[in-house]
Structures are given as C-alpha cells and as structure tokens.
Amino acid sequence: MNRRIIPLIMCGGAGTRLWPASREVHPKQFLSLFGARSTFQDTLLRVSDADLFERPVIITNNAYRFMVLEQLAEIALEADVLLEPMRRDSGPAIAAGAAFAEARDKDAIVLALAADHVVSDTPAFRAACREGLAAAEAGHIVTFGVKPERAATEYGYINPGEAISGKVHAVAKFVEKPDPATAAGYVEAGYLWNSGNFMFRAVVLTDEYRKVDAESVQAVTDAVTKAGTDLGFVKLDEAAFGSAKSISIDYAVMEKTARAAVVPVACGWSDVGSWHAVWELSGKDGEGNAARGVAVFEDSRNCNVSTDRALVALEGVDDLVVVATQDAVLVSRQQDANGLKRLVAKLKTVAPQVTEDHIRVHRPWGSYQSVDNGDRHQVKRIIVKPGGRLSLQKHHHRAEHWIVVRGTAQVTVNELVKTVHENESIYIPIGAVHRLENPGKIQLELIEVQTGSYFGEDDIIRIEDDYKRS
The missing domain is CATH 3.90.550.10 (Spore Coat Polysaccharide Biosynthesis Protein SpsA; Chain A)
Structure with missing residues (x-):
C-alpha cells in the first residue's frame, strides 16, 4: 500500500x-x-x-x-x-x-x-x-x-x-x-x-x-x-x-x-459524552464505584467520583456522580446527561465564569492559580515552564511581590535584571516595567502577592510578548 x-x-x-x-x-x-x-x-x-x-x-x-x-x-x-x-x-x-x-x-x-x-x-x-x-x-x-x-x-x-x-x-x-x-x-x-x-x-x-x-x-x-x-x-x-x-x-x-x-x-x-460514559470506561471496585482522585465509599454502589484535591466520601448512596474541582462541585444522577446540559445552561446565566474558566488558568508560558483575594490584595501561585517567559509589561493599579519557592527566576524590573533563587523574593512597584522568565531546566514555581486597587487581567500593558498577544 x-x-x-x-x-x-x-x-x-x-x-x-x-x-x-x-x-x-x-x-x-x-x-x-x-x-x-x-x-x-x-x-x-x-x-x-x-x-x-x-x-x-x-x-x-x-x-x-x-x-x-x-x-x-x-x-x-x-x-x-x-x-x-x-x-x-x-x-x-x-x-x-x-x-x-x-x-x-x-x-x-x-x-x-x-x-x-x-x-x-x-x-x-x-x-x-x-x-x-x-x-x-x-x-x-x-x-x-x-x-x-x-x-x-x-x-x-x-x-x-x-x-x-x-x-x-x-x-x-x-x-x-x-x-x-x-x-x-x-x-x-x-x-x-x-x-x-x-x-x-x-x-x-x-x-x-x-x-x-x-x-x-x-x-x-x-x-x-x-x-x-x-x-x-x-x-x-x-x-x-x-x-x-x-x-x-x-x-x-x-x-x-x-x-x-x-x-x-x-x-x-x-465519544465520552457524559460522566456516565467516563464511569463506564473507568476501573471500578467490587461495588461498581469508580474514583479519579481520593474517594472513600461505604454502602454505596455504582458511583463515579472525580476530585482534584479534596477527599470525597460517599455513604449510603447509589448511582451518583460527584465531581469536585477547586471552585465547583457537581452532584448528579448517573444516567441523566440531559439534566447536566440543562444545569450548565442555567449556570451560564447565573454564574457564567464557572462554565468558562478554571481556577487554574493556562498560558503559553505555564499557568497561574488564584489562592486568596480581598479588596486590596490577591495571591497567586505561578508556574513557568523551562525556557518560558512572560511578556514585558507594566500595571497602573497594582504592585507585585514575588517569592520563589522552586526553581530559579530571571526578573527584569526597569533597568535591573536579577536572578532570584528559591526562598528569595523581589518587589515590583506600580508602573514598573517588568518581566519574569525561567532560565532553568525545571519548573519555576512562585507565589505572587498583588496589592492595589484593581487586579483585572486588562491592567496588563504588554510592551513585548513572545506570543504576540495584544
């Protein structure tokens, strides 16, 4: 042939x-x-x-x-x-x-x-x-x-x-x-x-x-x-x-x-068109329960659990789907795929963000995840892939404090270019032109503490960007 x-x-x-x-x-x-x-x-x-x-x-x-x-x-x-x-x-x-x-x-x-x-x-x-x-x-x-x-x-x-x-x-x-x-x-x-x-x-x-x-x-x-x-x-x-x-x-x-x-x-x-289909394709215990993540079952049968982090415990229930992410929990009947379709349609009108965005946001250079936020602060966990770097940017409404917890960061703040190692930190004032990159061979992980009056992604003024985002 x-x-x-x-x-x-x-x-x-x-x-x-x-x-x-x-x-x-x-x-x-x-x-x-x-x-x-x-x-x-x-x-x-x-x-x-x-x-x-x-x-x-x-x-x-x-x-x-x-x-x-x-x-x-x-x-x-x-x-x-x-x-x-x-x-x-x-x-x-x-x-x-x-x-x-x-x-x-x-x-x-x-x-x-x-x-x-x-x-x-x-x-x-x-x-x-x-x-x-x-x-x-x-x-x-x-x-x-x-x-x-x-x-x-x-x-x-x-x-x-x-x-x-x-x-x-x-x-x-x-x-x-x-x-x-x-x-x-x-x-x-x-x-x-x-x-x-x-x-x-x-x-x-x-x-x-x-x-x-x-x-x-x-x-x-x-x-x-x-x-x-x-x-x-x-x-x-x-x-x-x-x-x-x-x-x-x-x-x-x-x-x-x-x-x-x-x-x-x-x-x-x-076509994996429902959580019931995921259950059908998954390994199960002797009572027909499937788990992705940490789950404990007692007197429960034919249940399907998927959890990112929290332990899920089910007792005395049958034929349930429980899906727990860090910002949303779904509990539904195994067989009712149309019910989930109706639920998501309703969520799009009352809480559209939970149907669109994950708490962990992927970017071409890695990802970030919100850990805590308040009126005048926001805390994020940032992961930068080896060789990845963020855009050269500035903000009008917030300052940032970066603490490296794993790997090595190369940080630009105005005219300063500095290498920041694990357990070290650096401060970026409001309005400073700055950039973060990972020059190492392992993932760079850091905690970012933002302080100021506004933390929206539209307060990112990109000056240079490897990924040609506006």
Missing part, C-alpha cells in the same frame, strides 16, 4: 458535558481522564504509524493553540496546526482541513477524527482504516460505524446498505438519536453507531460539499488560500472563513451525498 492517510484532528470544541472538569478555556480533549495522557494525545498516537499515516493536521482555535503545542511536545509528535478565527461547526472545519490537505497533495486521502473520543483497541481501529482506504480512494466518503454494545440512545445510527468491497457497505440511511425502544430495534436490525469520524479523498469531500453550499466551500477555500502564518501556526483568513455557514458535516454533506459508505468496527469506541 503506497498511499498514506493524512489525519485531520478536530480540536476546537469546548464541550461542557463533563463540567466542571471540562470548561470553555480547557475542554475535555485536553484532560487526562483515563491515565497520564489526554484523549487528544491518544488520538494523535493512534494515527502515528508512519506506514499508514502522514504528518497530521490539527484544526483548533486561538484559545487552545498553545495547549495543542504543549501536548504535542509531551508525546514527541509534530503537526501542522490550523487556527479557526471563529467556530463554524464541523462542516467548515473539515472543509478547511480538506482544502489544506489538497494543497499539499491533490490526491490526498484525509481521515477526520474528533480529538475527544476514546478507542481502546488501536489495532482494530487501524484495521478499519485500511479496510476503508480502498473505498475512499474509489471516491466514497467513508464513515466508521461502531458495532453496538447496547441499545444506546445517546448516539445516532447508520443503516448499512449493499456491499461495496470487503466489509465496506453503502450507507442506506442515517438516523437521529432514538428512544430506547427504537434503539433496541436498530440493534436487532444490524444498525451501527455513528462515530462521527470520516475518511475521504479531499477533492471528493469538497465536490460533494460544493453541490449543496458552493458559497461556503468557496469561503473556506479562500480562507486557506489567504492564510497567514504566526509563530508556526497557519491562521485561516478571518473574513473569508467567517462568511461560511455554520453547520455540522453530517447535515452539510453526509445526509445528502450519494457517496456515503460505512466500514463496521469494534474498537472499544466512546
């Missing part, structure tokens, strides 16, 4: 179905829910076999771009990273990836994958890719139909039609998420779960999309043609991309095309 597949990893979603662990600024694809790696990293490793796959293309947005680079570096992989100026759902995103791949190779075969899915059987997944490759080369848009393990109501289904080649069948019909009785009928009739992952020749996807929405295809093509580069990222043209219609690839193409095909696969797949 000479032709290799270009993986296109869709990494721009901000799903809150796993709130409060997953939030707008740090969504579930970057979380380590099932071990040391995130689902984004596992997805990339799944398509890292150089005999079958080309260099991957990742499509994400400005907010996640440095998390993407950091997680790529952690698994020693490289990729082309496309930045969407705004979200336009999976249709324009996949079309942009196809246009980019076609510019690289006019005969490109693209495998579009969600970054937040779990696959426990990688050899079976790769075998399905090989099975579907010939059909994709022949001009079909191949989707992966997962053999049902139960009568699930949270997935759409595919009715396989006539055989095309090998195990690949034409798609007779896509159907929406069913009620329980209908789902049972689908499983009995041999329907497959719709995984939402696709393989296609780039030119075929573009042609089929153009038949139903030529203007959006032209907009996306222009966005790729006019793309610029910034810090190694490919920035899609904002004006062009913004004129594309926001729509899923299912509605835009898959439910309309006559070229849809499906390859059945049993690879331990899940």
Whole structure:
C-alpha cells in the first residue's frame, strides 16, 4: 500500500458535558481522564504509524493553540496546526482541513477524527482504516460505524446498505438519536453507531460539499488560500472563513451525498459524552464505584467520583456522580446527561465564569492559580515552564511581590535584571516595567502577592510578548 492517510484532528470544541472538569478555556480533549495522557494525545498516537499515516493536521482555535503545542511536545509528535478565527461547526472545519490537505497533495486521502473520543483497541481501529482506504480512494466518503454494545440512545445510527468491497457497505440511511425502544430495534436490525469520524479523498469531500453550499466551500477555500502564518501556526483568513455557514458535516454533506459508505468496527469506541460514559470506561471496585482522585465509599454502589484535591466520601448512596474541582462541585444522577446540559445552561446565566474558566488558568508560558483575594490584595501561585517567559509589561493599579519557592527566576524590573533563587523574593512597584522568565531546566514555581486597587487581567500593558498577544 503506497498511499498514506493524512489525519485531520478536530480540536476546537469546548464541550461542557463533563463540567466542571471540562470548561470553555480547557475542554475535555485536553484532560487526562483515563491515565497520564489526554484523549487528544491518544488520538494523535493512534494515527502515528508512519506506514499508514502522514504528518497530521490539527484544526483548533486561538484559545487552545498553545495547549495543542504543549501536548504535542509531551508525546514527541509534530503537526501542522490550523487556527479557526471563529467556530463554524464541523462542516467548515473539515472543509478547511480538506482544502489544506489538497494543497499539499491533490490526491490526498484525509481521515477526520474528533480529538475527544476514546478507542481502546488501536489495532482494530487501524484495521478499519485500511479496510476503508480502498473505498475512499474509489471516491466514497467513508464513515466508521461502531458495532453496538447496547441499545444506546445517546448516539445516532447508520443503516448499512449493499456491499461495496470487503466489509465496506453503502450507507442506506442515517438516523437521529432514538428512544430506547427504537434503539433496541436498530440493534436487532444490524444498525451501527455513528462515530462521527470520516475518511475521504479531499477533492471528493469538497465536490460533494460544493453541490449543496458552493458559497461556503468557496469561503473556506479562500480562507486557506489567504492564510497567514504566526509563530508556526497557519491562521485561516478571518473574513473569508467567517462568511461560511455554520453547520455540522453530517447535515452539510453526509445526509445528502450519494457517496456515503460505512466500514463496521469494534474498537472499544466512546465519544465520552457524559460522566456516565467516563464511569463506564473507568476501573471500578467490587461495588461498581469508580474514583479519579481520593474517594472513600461505604454502602454505596455504582458511583463515579472525580476530585482534584479534596477527599470525597460517599455513604449510603447509589448511582451518583460527584465531581469536585477547586471552585465547583457537581452532584448528579448517573444516567441523566440531559439534566447536566440543562444545569450548565442555567449556570451560564447565573454564574457564567464557572462554565468558562478554571481556577487554574493556562498560558503559553505555564499557568497561574488564584489562592486568596480581598479588596486590596490577591495571591497567586505561578508556574513557568523551562525556557518560558512572560511578556514585558507594566500595571497602573497594582504592585507585585514575588517569592520563589522552586526553581530559579530571571526578573527584569526597569533597568535591573536579577536572578532570584528559591526562598528569595523581589518587589515590583506600580508602573514598573517588568518581566519574569525561567532560565532553568525545571519548573519555576512562585507565589505572587498583588496589592492595589484593581487586579483585572486588562491592567496588563504588554510592551513585548513572545506570543504576540495584544
């Protein structure tokens, strides 16, 4: 087999179905829910076999771009990273990836994958890719139909039609998420779960999309043609991309095309669309309880606990989800994913910040976390990666006092450049031009005490910045 597949990893979603662990600024694809790696990293490793796959293309947005680079570096992989100026759902995103791949190779075969899915059987997944490759080369848009393990109501289904080649069948019909009785009928009739992952020749996807929405295809093509580069990222043209219609690839193409095909696969797949799905995929004790973090169970069954720091103890309860982060606690029923959706919608109106921001805020140079705050003070814990440095900046409304607790800091304050070691500190007066960087080989950790009248992030006046933030 000479032709290799270009993986296109869709990494721009901000799903809150796993709130409060997953939030707008740090969504579930970057979380380590099932071990040391995130689902984004596992997805990339799944398509890292150089005999079958080309260099991957990742499509994400400005907010996640440095998390993407950091997680790529952690698994020693490289990729082309496309930045969407705004979200336009999976249709324009996949079309942009196809246009980019076609510019690289006019005969490109693209495998579009969600970054937040779990696959426990990688050899079976790769075998399905090989099975579907010939059909994709022949001009079909191949989707992966997962053999049902139960009568699930949270997935759409595919009715396989006539055989095309090998195990690949034409798609007779896509159907929406069913009620329980209908789902049972689908499983009995041999329907497959719709995984939402696709393989296609780039030119075929573009042609089929153009038949139903030529203007959006032209907009996306222009966005790729006019793309610029910034810090190694490919920035899609904002004006062009913004004129594309926001729509899923299912509605835009898959439910309309006559070229849809499906390859059945049993690879331990899940879209991890709820805390119940996390529980299903997690190790459990003899009573069916799963825990991520420190949890104690007494007379409790089939519960799922995820905690960042606080010990969680459950007594005399069954079928509960308890998720404890440092600024929010969720208690819900195992099975009611729609209830969580309604809850998050309500939270967005009464406390939007807890759906958007983590108490730990990630930055391209590291992270910071609020420890304490009052009317005239704020205390933060700051982590700077080796080689990372903050912007050269100043503040109009606050002074800062930095105490190094781990590593070594190089600090600029006006004309002074000073090395600050563990158990040493330095003071930055209001209005002083300053910069913090980590020249060492280990993480720099420090405590920052801010004093003044205003502590908002908009009181950062950046003079120079390695990451070109305004």
